[in-house]
Amino acid sequence: MTAPQSSADTGSxxxxxxGDKSPAGPTxxxxxxxxxxxxxxxxxxxxxxxxxAAGCRVRVxxxxxxxxxxxxxxxxxxxxxxxxxxxxxxxxxVDYLVAPSGSCAGMIRAHYPDxxxxxxxxxxKAGALAQRSYELVSFLTDVMDMPLEAIDxxxxxxxxxxxxxxxxxxLEIKQQPRKLLSAVENIRLTELPSxxxxxGFGGTFCVKYPDISNKMxxxxxxxxxxTGADALLAGxxxxxxxxxxKLKREEAPVRVYHVAEVLADMADGPGIGETEAAQVQAMxxxxxx
Amino acid sequence: MExxxxxxxxxxxxxxxxxxxxxxxxxxxxxFVERRAEARxxxxxxxxxxxxxxxxxxxxxxxxxxxxxxxxxxxxxxxxQVHWARNAEEARQRVKDICARVGAKSVTKGKxxxxxxxxxxxxxxxxxxxxxxxxxxxxxxxxxxxxxSHIIAPAIHVLKEQVADDFRAHHIQFDQxxxxxxxxxxxxxxxxxxxxxxxxxxxxxxGANFLIAETGTSVIVTNEGNGDLTxxxxxxxxxxxxxxxxxxxxxxxxxxxxxxxxSATGQEFSAYTTFSTGPRRAGxxxxxxxxxxxxxxxxxxxxxGTEYQDMLRCIRCGACMNHCPVYGAVGGHAYGWVYPGPxxxxxxxxxxxxxxxxxxxxxxxxxxxxxxxxxxxIPLPKMMRHYRAKEYEEGLAPPAVRFGLDLWGFLAKxxxxxxxxxxxxxxxxxxxxxxxxxxxxxxxxxxxxxHRDFPAPEGRTFQDQWDAIGGAR
Numbered sequence: 001m002t003a004p005q006s007s008a009d010t011g012s013x014x015x016x017x018x019g020d021k022s023p024a025g026p027t028x029x030x031x032x033x034x035x036x037x038x039x040x041x042x043x044x045x046x047x048x049x050x051x052x053a054a055g056c057r058v059r060v061x062x063x064x065x066x067x068x069x070x071x072x073x074x075x076x077x078x079x080x081x082x083x084x085x086x087x088x089x090x091x092x093x094v095d096y097l098v099a100p101s102g103s104c105a106g107m108i109r110a111h112y113p114d115x116x117x118x119x120x121x122x123x124x125k126a127g128a129l130a131q132r133s134y135e136l137v138s139f140l141t142d143v144m145d146m147p148l149e150a151i152d153x154x155x156x157x158x159x160x161x162x163x164x165x166x167x168x169x170x171l172e173i174k175q176q177p178r179k180l181l182s183a184v185e186n187i188r189l190t191e192l193p194s195x196x197x198x199x200g201f202g203g204t205f206c207v208k209y210p211d212i213s214n215k216m217x218x219x220x221x222x223x224x225x226x227t228g229a230d231a232l233l234a235g236x237x238x239x240x241x242x243x244x245x246k247l248k249r250e251e252a253p254v255r256v257y258h259v260a261e262v263l264a265d266m267a268d269g270p271g272i273g274e275t276e277a278a279q280v281q282a283m284x285x286x287x288x289x
Numbered sequence: 290m291e292x293x294x295x296x297x298x299x300x301x302x303x304x305x306x307x308x309x310x311x312x313x314x315x316x317x318x319x320x321f322v323e324r325r326a327e328a329r330x331x332x333x334x335x336x337x338x339x340x341x342x343x344x345x346x347x348x349x350x351x352x353x354x355x356x357x358x359x360x361x362x363x364x365x366x367x368x369x370q371v372h373w374a375r376n377a378e379e380a381r382q383r384v385k386d387i388c389a390r391v392g393a394k395s396v397t398k399g400k401x402x403x404x405x406x407x408x409x410x411x412x413x414x415x416x417x418x419x420x421x422x423x424x425x426x427x428x429x430x431x432x433x434x435x436x437x438s439h440i441i442a443p444a445i446h447v448l449k450e451q452v453a454d455d456f457r458a459h460h461i462q463f464d465q466x467x468x469x470x471x472x473x474x475x476x477x478x479x480x481x482x483x484x485x486x487x488x489x490x491x492x493x494x495x496g497a498n499f500l501i502a503e504t505g506t507s508v509i510v511t512n513e514g515n516g517d518l519t520x521x522x523x524x525x526x527x528x529x530x531x532x533x534x535x536x537x538x539x540x541x542x543x544x545x546x547x548x549x550x551x552s553a554t555g556q557e558f559s560a561y562t563t564f565s566t567g568p569r570r571a572g573x574x575x576x577x578x579x580x581x582x583x584x585x586x587x588x589x590x591x592x593x594g595t596e597y598q599d600m601l602r603c604i605r606c607g608a609c610m611n612h613c614p615v616y617g618a619v620g621g622h623a624y625g626w627v628y629p630g631p632x633x634x635x636x637x638x639x640x641x642x643x644x645x646x647x648x649x650x651x652x653x654x655x656x657x658x659x660x661x662x663x664x665x666x667i668p669l670p671k672m673m674r675h676y677r678a679k680e681y682e683e684g685l686a687p688p689a690v691r692f693g694l695d696l697w698g699f700l701a702k703x704x705x706x707x708x709x710x711x712x713x714x715x716x717x718x719x720x721x722x723x724x725x726x727x728x729x730x731x732x733x734x735x736x737x738x739x740h741r742d743f744p745a746p747e748g749r750t751f752q753d754q755w756d757a758i759g760g761a762r
Contacts, residue, residue: 032751032752034701036751037711037750037751037752038711038714038715038746038750039715039744039746039747040744040746040747041747041749041750041751041754042747044751044755045751045754048760057761058761059760059761059762060751060752060755060760060761060762061762062704062752062762063704064704065700065701065702065704065707066701068701070694070697071694071697071698071701072674073655073674073677074677074681074686074690074694075674075676075677075678075679075680075681075682075686076678076681076694076698077678077681079694079695079698079701079702082698082702083698083701083702086701086702086704165654165655165656165657165658166655166657169656169657169658169660169661170657196658197614197656197658198614198654198656198658200614200654201654202653202654202655202656203654203655204690205651205652205653205654205655206736206737207734207736207737208651208652208690208736209298209301209651209652210735210736210737210739210740211298211301211302211305211740212301212305212615212618212619212652213654213736213740214739214740214741215305215618215619216614216615216618216654217740217741218740219618241743241744242741244727244742244744245727245737245741245742245743245744246740246741246742248727248741248742248744249729249740249741249742270726272744273726273727273742273743273744273745274725274726274727275723275724275725275726
């Protein structure tokens with residue numbers, strides 16, 4: 001195995017011995033994100049599958065933990081910088097950093113350079129990483145121009161989609177997931193009227209101001225149920241865990257998946273906050289097969 | 290004015306338990322948001338105008354000493370007088386001095402947030418003047434002895450049925466059995482009551498949306514015309530405005546006006562846009578005999594040259610709060626001081642200190658909708674984050690939060706240790722949640738599990754699974 005630093009510093013096609021399916025494609029370093037790593041590894045595998053289907057060679061740099069956003073949004077700039085430095089170093093050897101999260105990708109793209117405003121050398125490196133960092137779905141559409149035929153997935157039922165705030169407003173992700181979802185066999189997308197309104201997660205916000213967060217996610221859960229959709233999708237695990245937690249607490253018959261799981265045809269198992277047995281029971285209660 | 294911002298959490302809880310308030314907020318959210326979106330869609334150059342508006346204010350703030358002196362010079366030339374006030378106390382005193390000198394008994398007022406900021410009504414009433422708010426919303430909350438809950442719709446938290454009750458209680462000159470179920474009936478009655486107040490008034494006080502340096506003009510925008518009656522009928526017109534209201538030219542004001550009403554109410558222009566330059570001149574058919582401008586600093590000049598300077602571009606349209614999910618959940622009073630919503634989350638700690646106002650910049654999910662709609666392109670979340678950093682640096686962040694961040698930061702900087710620690714924790718959580726896929730209670734996470742389940746982890750981290758299949762590093 002080649003060490004991360006030694007290969008693919010330009011992304012040129014003349015690559016070495018990684019044994020890739022598609023030697024012409026760029027090398028993508030998957031930024032797993034801490035939440036996917038810990039709570040929903042399946043989203044990571046779905047991401048790898050999609051990136052490979054789009055022609056990328058995927059590596060997962062070992063020295064990654066988190067993007068540093070919890071510290072950054074809490075005003076703890078020292079820890080944020082230390083963590084950002086680690087990410088910048090870990091991803092030096094890849095053509096792109098791709099994360100299955102608009103929030104983490106937004107942190108790296110929009111905020112890493114700001115963190116090093118007073119450190120010219122790091123500022124340059126942060127800027128360089130920022131420019132080649134993307135959220136997964138928008139990377140597939142906007143950079144890889146992934147053909148819809150490359151999406152090999154089926155989902156039986158109606159889904160609705162929540163546009164997570166960072167992806168929507170920092171990275172302008174709106175049509176990209178809808179475009180790829182349109183290639184999923186048998187899926188029906190019912191738009192969520194409040195799709196662009198925050199679900200109330202907000203990182204540490206949801207535990208610092210739990211009552212306000214609850215009001216926001218309660219309104220969101222109601223809107224989701226009102227669409228009549230079988231499943232709720234979004235591109236950020238934090239928001240998804242928040243919304244799934246509320247929907248499950250209220251025993252709403254709505255499954256919750258990361259959009260990558262559906263696009264990678266990996267959404268046949270339990271949704272977020274469910275087990276196989278619980279899912280079967282819930283579906284029976286909802287009068288479905 | 291005493292702030293209750295430190296009790297923000299409690300204020301918020303009470304607001305969320307208030308069924309009438311929640312009903313009023315639900316109505317408000319839809320109306321303002323839809324109307325702004327329509328107005329924006331109807332003006333293709335809207336975003337370009339926002340850039341222009343931002344640039345005008347940035348230029349003004351960089352040269353604010355020059356433009357304020359120019360403004361003062363032009364006001365003086367037009368026969369008016371500028372009074373500088375460093376703080377609320379000085380501003381109140383300037384207004385009281387004017388009222389005393391002209392022997393006023395009755396004062397009418399147009400809508401002004403500066404008046405709220407300096408707590409002018411209470412000071413004037415204490416000094417023995419009758420004070421009458423003439424903006425309908427302000428009039429309603431004056432009767433109710435409340436504070437505005439929104440900067441452009443001060444009585445947005447009040448339902449029309451409550452207004453009818455208030456009118457019956459206060460307007461005892463009318464038949465108790467009169468119908469007041471329709472908004473039109475309420476408006477007619479308020480108009481009838483207020484008409485005489487305008488005529489009896491000795492001093493009319495208004496705010497200002499702009500102060501124009503090249504002409505010494507103050508500008509107000511209203512939808513009820515009450516501002517015009519307030520400033521033209523009494524013998525004395527007093528404008529109270531803060532420093533950052535100044536713009537260089539009439540053209541600059543016109544440019545910003547194009548984004549103001551659209552952002553605020555979704556109108557192309559407010560019903561009345563009124564320019565006042567000095568007192569009545571010889572040959573003028575009407576107008577006040579005296580024209581005064583009380584220019585308030587109250588913490589603004591201290592924001593110049595800091596990371597909060599951009600906030601001084603604010604034109605008080607209210608779009609940020611109209612689009613804010615936190616404001617939409619708790620309403621304006623919960624914020625506990627004068628300015629609510631995202632703009633209040635920056636202004637409150639700026640004006641009364643981060644020790645008092647510190648909750649507000651924290652009580653945001655950073656969803657970014659405020660900055661997205663701000664006509665002046667103020668990076669509101671960024672400034673809230675600056676306040677969080679300031680709190681953190683000054684050791685004001687709660688100890689539990691600090692401890693958690695330190696521990697987590699310690700691990701996050703050390704990938705190997707992080708993996709060992711998370712492997713153990715996630716394994717344990719996975720076993721706990723295996724049966725239902727979720728946890729109804731979780732130690733140290735009451736804030737989460739009080740209201741929602743916690744989705745259980747699969748049990749093995751992605752990193753470990755990736756290693757297990759020999760994935761590329």
